[in-house]
Amino acid sequence: MSPSGAEVIRQIKSQIEEVDPSEVNSAVSNGNGSRPVLIDVRESEEWDAGHIPGARHVPRGYLESRIEGAVPDRSASVVLYCASGNRSALAAHTLKELMGYENVTSMTGGITLWKDRGYDVEVPKSLTKEQRERYSRHLLVPEIGLEGQTKLLASKVLLLGAGGLGSPTALYLAAAGVGTLGIVDDDDVDLSNLQRQVIHTTDRIGVPKVDSAEQSVKAINPDVDVVKYKARLDASNIMEIIDGYDVIVDGVDNFPTRYLLNDATVRLGIAVVSASILGFDGQLSVFKPHDGPCYRCLYRVPPPAELAPSCGANGVLGVLPGTMGLLQATEVIKLVTGAGEPLIGRLLLYEALGATFTELKVRRDPECPICSKDPSEISDEEMGVFPDYEAFCAAAG
Numbered sequence: 001m002s003p004s005g006a007e008v009i010r011q012i013k014s015q016i017e018e019v020d021p022s023e024v025n026s027a028v029s030n031g032n033g034s035r036p037v038l039i040d041v042r043e044s045e046e047w048d049a050g051h052i053p054g055a056r057h058v059p060r061g062y063l064e065s066r067i068e069g070a071v072p073d074r075s076a077s078v079v080l081y082c083a084s085g086n087r088s089a090l091a092a093h094t095l096k097e098l099m100g101y102e103n104v105t106s107m108t109g110g111i112t113l114w115k116d117r118g119y120d121v122e123v124p125k126s127l128t129k130e131q132r133e134r135y136s137r138h139l140l141v142p143e144i145g146l147e148g149q150t151k152l153l154a155s156k157v158l159l160l161g162a163g164g165l166g167s168p169t170a171l172y173l174a175a176a177g178v179g180t181l182g183i184v185d186d187d188d189v190d191l192s193n194l195q196r197q198v199i200h201t202t203d204r205i206g207v208p209k210v211d212s213a214e215q216s217v218k219a220i221n222p223d224v225d226v227v228k229y230k231a232r233l234d235a236s237n238i239m240e241i242i243d244g245y246d247v248i249v250d251g252v253d254n255f256p257t258r259y260l261l262n263d264a265t266v267r268l269g270i271a272v273v274s275a276s277i278l279g280f281d282g283q284l285s286v287f288k289p290h291d292g293p294c295y296r297c298l299y300r301v302p303p304p305a306e307l308a309p310s311c312g313a314n315g316v317l318g319v320l321p322g323t324m325g326l327l328q329a330t331e332v333i334k335l336v337t338g339a340g341e342p343l344i345g346r347l348l349l350y351e352a353l354g355a356t357f358t359e360l361k362v363r364r365d366p367e368c369p370i371c372s373k374d375p376s377e378i379s380d381e382e383m384g385v386f387p388d389y390e391a392f393c394a395a396a397g
């Protein structure tokens with residue numbers, strides 16, 4: 001009489017080595033050279049629902065054809081696991097008896113027992129069908145691809161200002177699938193904004209800019225979480241607001257805030273993509289603490305208040321913040337995905353009337369009052385030394 005399936009599994013288990021999850025856990029968390037190779041032999045859907053960190057995936061149906069790719073060395077220590085320990089036992093038998101793997105074991109109880117013991121499980125990020133379609137043009141460029149898109153969706157980007165620069169930046173970062181967009185702005189939409197602040201609309205005049213911006217962002221991409229701060233950034237709230245963001249997009253229009261931001265971001269180690277505009281001219285740089293200069297390496301102290309251009313209404317070509325804001329958005333995406341060469345240690349100048357781009361190299365100042373120090377040495381007092389915006393501009397008359 002032929003044996004039952006259960007009997008076959010019992011017999012096979014008696015011919016192979018089995019190992020308890022506790023031994024596997026201590027072997028993989030050991031960190032020395034004798035770590036075994038962990039192979040998950042389950043189906044793809046099971047793998048996607050969660051697997052042991054560091055494991056490789058070779059479904060049992062592809063075992064014979066793929067195992068040599070995953071484990072070329074037949075003397076390597078290999079631990080196979082499945083959901084409960086049966087499929088991995090059968091696979092271990094195949095590797096040992098038919099393929100000559102010398103040192104192969106099957107984990108008893110599978111990932112079910114592993115989880116019961118409270119050991120780590122990693123759940124891989126994957127895109128929904130709708131996300132695959134929405135971001136298909138990103139998935140097609142190898143510099144971004146699934147990995148980059150996953151990073152974008154997990155990223156947190158803070159926009160300082162939902163004005164001229166913040167408008168195009170927010171719209172394109174939302175479209176690109178940045179997962180969390182924080183927006184700091186204490187203003188309401190005004191008719192005079194609409195010549196360039198394209199995230200707002202005529203029927204939203206009088207509405208807080210953060211609310212108007214959220215409405216436009218959500219309309220483009222419901223994947224994006226919008227965090228609104230209807231506030232002006234100052235020494236009292238800056239650390240609380242910026243902490244936890246991966247990249248900050250600086251579109252602030254005044255010097256005190258720009259210096260405060262620099263000092264706080266150096267202290268927290270957050271990269272800032274900074275742009276400014278006036279008339280027909282724009283400039284752009286990326287300040288990544290300790291990888292390149294900070295804003296104070298370039299301009300150690302703010303200009304005298306009477307020379308600061310930002311205290312009144314200044315004229316600007318309406319499309320200029322679009323150009324500069326989209327260069328900022330591009331740098332953000334590069335920083336998040338790791339693609340390309342971000343504009344660190346370089347200052348890009350754009351003159352719209354002449355249609356010229358000029359690049360200046362900027363260096364770290366070894367005597368910089370902020371970034372030459374250890375971040376923990378930057379005191380709260382040093383970050384609050386600048387007067388607030390009103391006082392600063394009042395001094396300008």
Ligand SMILES: [Zn+2]
Pocket residue numbers: 293294295296297298364365368369370371372
């Ligand atoms: Zn510096």
